[in-house]
Amino acid sequence: MRVIAGEKKGQRLKTPKGDRIRPTEDRIKENVFNLLYGPFSGVLVLDLFSGTGHMGIEFLSRGAESAWFCDNHRESIRITRENIKITGYNDKSRVVEGSFEHCLELARNEHTAFDYIYVDPPYANRDFYDRTAHAVGESRLLTPGGRMLFEAPKEYTFSNYEHLALVREKSYGKKKIWIYESCD
Numbered sequence: 001m002r003v004i005a006g007e008k009k010g011q012r013l014k015t016p017k018g019d020r021i022r023p024t025e026d027r028i029k030e031n032v033f034n035l036l037y038g039p040f041s042g043v044l045v046l047d048l049f050s051g052t053g054h055m056g057i058e059f060l061s062r063g064a065e066s067a068w069f070c071d072n073h074r075e076s077i078r079i080t081r082e083n084i085k086i087t088g089y090n091d092k093s094r095v096v097e098g099s100f101e102h103c104l105e106l107a108r109n110e111h112t113a114f115d116y117i118y119v120d121p122p123y124a125n126r127d128f129y130d131r132t133a134h135a136v137g138e139s140r141l142l143t144p145g146g147r148m149l150f151e152a153p154k155e156y157t158f159s160n161y162e163h164l165a166l167v168r169e170k171s172y173g174k175k176k177i178w179i180y181e182s183c184d
Contacts, residue, residue, distance in 0.1 A: 001054055003087070004030045006061030013054050013083045016075060028172045029058060032149065035168060035179065036116075040064050043115035046107070046141075048100050048132065053080035053093075055118045060089045068114075070096040070103035100132060108139040115143050120151040129158060133180070137163035142182035150178040 003011040041063035047056030048070050056067035067089075069080045077097045084093045096103045100121070107114070117136060121128035129150055135141070136148055140163070147167075150158060154176035160166055161180065168179040 001052065003054075003058060003061045005033065006058070006063065008057070008061040008087050011061075011087055013052060013057065013086065014079050015052055016079055028151075028175060028177070029055070031170070031172060032151075032177055033058065033062070035170060035177065036147065036149075038062065040116075044068075044112070044143075046070065046103070046114045046117040048103065048117060048119050049121040049128075050080050051076050051120070053083045055120070056093070057083055057087055057089065059116065060092055061087070064092070064116075066092045066094065068094045068096060068103070068107070068112075070098070070100060072097065072099050072102075100128065101135070104132070104135045104139065104141060107141050113141055113143045113146065115146045117142065117146075117148040118151070119148060123153055126156065129156070130161075133158075133161040133164060137161050140182075140184060142184075144182055144184055146182045148180045148182075150180070152176060152178070 001013045001015050042065045045059040045064050045067040050069040050071045053069045056069050060067050119132050154171045163184050164180040165183050167181045170177050
């Protein structure tokens with residue numbers, strides 16, 4: 001796994017052994033950023049269920065001002081911290097160890113709104129997508145025009161959520177990306 005574009009283009013990132021964490025493939029990652037167009041300069045990003053932190057790091061490499069990385073698994077947090085250190089983004093990164101609810105509550109309590117939220121939970125936890133979307137919408141955790149992306153198996157279906165509108169969906173083999181935009 002590597003950084004696809006930006007100032008850290010080509011930088012290799014650490015990946016875990018085994019299959020508990022399934023990082024987004026480079027091909028899909030590159031296509032996701034093509035769908036988003038950019039520019040990413042100055043944006044605030046939340047890499048929810050961060051795994052290795054590669055999506056947040058990709059945003060940082062492309063000019064994001066800062067990124068939050070959230071995961072509740074100790075090994076994921078360790079690898080995320082290593083990848084942040086490798087890329088030199090310590091000053092632009094905030095790592096939150098805990099559940100996604102804890103991370104979203106922390107953002108709400110700090111009155112933080114994100115320009116991009118990447119949501120890629122363990123696929124066995126289908127309800128995490130809906131719960132995340134409802135919390136993001138109700139707490140206004142996206143900036144006006146901000147976008148939330150779901151990466152999930154293509155057989156999943158999602159609808160519109162309050163304060164969010166589905167603006168794009170694209171399949172990549174067995175996976176699909178949904179892009180929601182803040183309607184507020």
